[in-house]
Amino acid sequence: MTSFKILHKDGKARVGELTTQHGVIDTPNFIPVGTQATVKALGPRELSEIGAQIVLANTYHLMLRPGADLIESFGGLHKFMGWDKPIMTDSGGFQVFSLGVALEHGNSKVVAERGKRKRESNYVSKPRLNKITEEGVVFQSHLDGSKHILTPEKSIKIQRQLGADLIVAFDDHESSKHSKAQMLESIELTERWGLRSLEAYKRSCHDSSQILYGVIHGGTHKDLRIRSARFTDDNFDAIAIGGIYGDKRDLCRIVEWVVDEVSEDKPRHLLGIGEVEDLFNGVERGVDFFDCVAPMRRARFGSLYISPNSFINIRQSKFTADKKPIDPACGCLTCGNFSRAYLRHLYMADEILYHQLATLHNVYFIIHLVSAMRDSIKGNNFKKFKSGFLQD
């Protein structure tokens, strides 16, 4: 039983509220990613002021460091990180696979250089293959090479210990870019792991204070996606859509296939998605939640959102003396107080404040964009808002 209420619809786009132990989340909503129990460069207070209603942390990273037991001993993630609003945790499945693949391809010996600061990154350079069995995934830590196993039961257990409001079933990613037959095997495994996740969840979570998402996979195969959607809807109260990598055109199709197979009254989360255009496309097709690294990472790399639907790269020398704020149309603290020239200077000087101000802006920008989407849905003019924003 989730306490998800749909308040208004405009086409397939909908506005709703998801109630959790730590508060109500307006939907559609963008969830800033804070993998290691922190949204890089922003503290809880800034996040609140920006309007973030929930953050996403990661099971894989936190189990390795600092460890789930430790966080539990602090009373859970909320207390540990000083954030009393809702938290979502990802199952760790994504890392266990994406890191495995990355390492397998040997692109692990990276030397980062910038300015005078030269350092060998602490990437472990030996290839570390993940072994997938029916039981789960055996993997080696990217931190020290130590061996670990992640299973559906273990992922749920850790997510219980962390105490997030929204949690995710352990899913398989292995066959995402292989044949259809392999994709079928993969979603079957995801289904079995999903049921085990659900069982572990039920055993350990009597009051349903945590909401468990099942994950839809199936790559770009319509029938597989539909099958996976039905399965997920049959078994879970909350729906996550995973495995959308790369090709933007696939996103719309996949979401359309899947949304039609899923109960109206369940929250729908598009995992890992969050560029501006994707948010519009997802919301338009009935998606309620998004999480993405893009706004934060872009900010740190110098890529700052401006409206409508564009970026500036603050590195460019043309901003050296630019007195305008990043985005004149933006209401964030950064835009209210600082020039592009100052931001560029901070960036060039490698100053920490750059990351704070830039991240604040980008996250504010996205959160307020999604908030404006909600308003436009309530006003029955989402499509107009979308086309107005996306075309320059």
Place this chain on the structure above:
RNA sequence: CCGGAGGUGGCAGAGUGGUUAAAUGCUCCAGACUGUAAAUCUGGCGGGGUAACCCUACGAAGGUUCGAUCCCUUCCCUCCGGA
């Protein structure tokens, strides 16, 4: 004025008779970034051509060499000592 050191691409700074259009870093230009091993990564960076290739270049002018950024001479300039 005397003694010493040196003048290399936007800057700093390697280099040495041919494989040097010239290491490296910075700047600069462009690109990437979607359930974060990311304050990161990838390209370009004398001019011209799609290209093979051509032209101009290591303070200036001469010289020695098959060949000089690298050796010699003179000049100009800079820096450090001493009057």
